[in-house]
Amino acid sequence: MMNGKKPTQSAMMIFAMLLILFTMPASALAEETYRYEGMWPVLLYLIGHGGSDEDDKGYFMINPGENLEGSRLNSWLNELQTTLPGKTAVVYEACYSGNLLSALEIPPDQEGPNKSRIVLTSSSENQEAPFLKNGSLSFSYYFWADIFKGEDIRDAFGRSSDAVIRMQDPQLDGDSNGESNTAQDYDAVRNVFIGKGNQIRWIGDDVLKRRAILVAGGSQSDELWPAVDGNPPPGYFPLNSPSGILTINDLRIGTVINTTEKGFVDALWHEGGDSLTAGGHQVLWGYFHANPGDVSWGSVNNPDLFVKVWFDAGGRVDVNYFHVSVPDIEVYSAFPDEGIYHQKGTTMMENRYIRHEYWR
Numbered sequence: 159m160m161n162g163k164k165p166t167q168s169a170m171m172i173f174a175m176l177l178i179l180f181t182m183p184a185s186a187l188a189e190e191t192y193r194y195e196g197m198w199p200v201l202l203y204l205i206g207h208g209g210s211d212e213d214d215k216g217y218f219m220i221n222p223g224e225n226l227e228g229s230r231l232n233s234w235l236n237e238l239q240t241t242l243p244g245k246t247a248v249v250y251e252a253c254y255s256g257n258l259l260s261a262l263e264i265p266p267d268q269e270g271p272n273k274s275r276i277v278l279t280s281s282s283e284n285q286e287a288p289f290l291k292n293g294s295l296s297f298s299y300y301f302w303a304d305i306f307k308g309e310d311i312r313d314a315f316g317r318s319s320d321a322v323i324r325m326q327d328p329q330l331d332g333d334s335n336g337e338s339n340t341a342q343d344y345d346a347v348r349n350v351f352i353g354k355g356n357q358i359r360w361i362g363d364d365v366l367k368r369r370a371i372l373v374a375g376g377s378q379s380d381e382l383w384p385a386v387d388g389n390p391p392p393g394y395f396p397l398n399s400p401s402g403i404l405t406i407n408d409l410r411i412g413t414v415i416n417t418t419e420k421g422f423v424d425a426l427w428h429e430g431g432d433s434l435t436a437g438g439h440q441v442l443w444g445y446f447h448a449n450p451g452d453v454s455w456g457s458v459n460n461p462d463l464f465v466k467v468w469f470d471a472g473g474r475v476d477v478n479y480f481h482v483s484v485p486d487i488e489v490y491s492a493f494p495d496e497g498i499y500h501q502k503g504t505t506m507m508e509n510r511y512i513r514h515e516y517w518r
Contacts, residue, residue: 200238200246201352205298208252208287216257216283218250228261235262235275247276247311247352251298253286255279256329256338263336275334276347278315281326288325290515294389295501297322303395311347320498388478388513390503396488399499403427405467406442407518408494411477413446413463416486423452425462425487438471446487463487463505475516481505493518 207219217225239246250258256279264275280297281287289296300321304314311332319328329338332346401424402412413425425446432442446463448456462483468476479489486506490499493516501514 200235200242202235202246202248203251204248204255205251208250208255208257210254210257210283216254216259216261218252218258228258231258232262236264239264239275245274245276245350247278249278249298249301251280251287251289251296253281254283255281255287256283256285256327259283259329259331259338260336263331264334274346276311276350277329277331277334278311279329279338280322282329285326288322295322297326297328305352307395308351311350311352312344315347316344321500323498324496324500388511390509390512394486394504394506396490396502396504398422398488398490400424400488400490402490402492402499404495405429406432406440407469407475409442409467409475409477410492410495410499411465411467412490412499413479414488414490415446415448415462415483416488417448417453418485419453422488423449425449426456426458428458428461440469442467442469463489469518473518475518477501477514477516479503479505479512479514481507481510489514491516 204218208216209219209225210216211227216228218228218231219225235246235248248258248262259277259279262275262277278301287297289298293299297318300318301314304317305311309317315328315330322328330343330347331338332343337343396414398414400412400414402410404410411427414422415425416422426449427444427446429442429444431444432440434440443464443466445461445465447458447461450456462481462485464480464482466476466478466480468474468478470476475493477491477493481487484507486504488502488504489512490502491514492499492501500516503512503514505512
């Protein structure tokens with residue numbers, strides 16, 4: 159099963175077995191911004207529940223009591239690839255998804271320049287795959303965010319793996335041999351992109367450069383803004399790495415303000431205080447403000463983002479960000495501090511509240 163919040167039933171139905179045919183040849187994309195190698199006939203994205211039987215053979219659960227074994231899926235893909243040349247990719251988001259890696263390798267006598275397979279799993283064979291915050295804290299969220307932004311598979315996989323490193327160890331078999339996360343696997347997916355001719359174009363001025371707009375057939379996709387639920391807005395992918403501040407209980411927080419004067423600049427932290435409640439909970443509050451050395455309006459008396467952190471006696475940690483400024487502000491947190499940020503998002507006038515949740 160997937161740990162944390164389950165995918166919705168509609169998501170399970172839509173994405174359980176999604177085959178997307180890619181027919182745009184390399185020559186058509188060679189003139190575009192992003193390089194493209196070869197031709198993609200099939201992308202298979204599996205998301206749901208995984209496991210293994212008594213013989214440690216992996217499977218994907220289609221319905222309760224109905225499983226798709228890795229060996230059966232492999233035979234389907236082998237048969238399909240006898241008629242479709244080029245690369246086939248399998249992205250598998252589920253607990254224990256690493257169990258399918260060895261089953262999906264291509265036998266050496268069947269490999270060739272026009273027949274290869276890339277397999278990515280969200281966890282190793284013995285790990286759960288958390289799917290939290292409506293999926294915004296998951297391997298898939300980070301991986302597809304980078305893919306839609308135009309990154310190749312190597313970089314998208316590397317960054318998404320770093321984002322969930324505290325929870326799981328995603329696996330990559332890039333050369334179809336059943337072994338994962340080797341230097342050869344990463345080299346095999348360098349400059350290999352997933353796409354269907356849609357390009358991601360950055361629009362507007364510096365404030366809008368983080369908003370990804372998918373352009374398909376010359377028409378712009380609608381922007382849908384969610385209710386105020388603490389989740390980051392869609393289409394924004396924070397890419398900075400602020401130095402931040404190490405607060406109490408080994409929690410690191412940081413913010414980056416997107417200014418019109420100097421672009422992205424780190425904000426300064428001003429702590430308001432921290433204390434214990436009668437119930438044994440601990441609270442920390444304060445705010446971030448622009449550095450007066452960066453912009454004329456930066457001041458300790460001009461807060462841009464308020465922060466309230468709640469360390470619940472039951473183990474939950476809530477990091478709440480409240481946007482009270484005009485420019486977009488990227489927010490980051492890590493708990494415990496391990497040198498990388500575990501959660502991130504972008505606050506703005508249209509989406510002023512973001513919440514990061516941890517457990518200890």
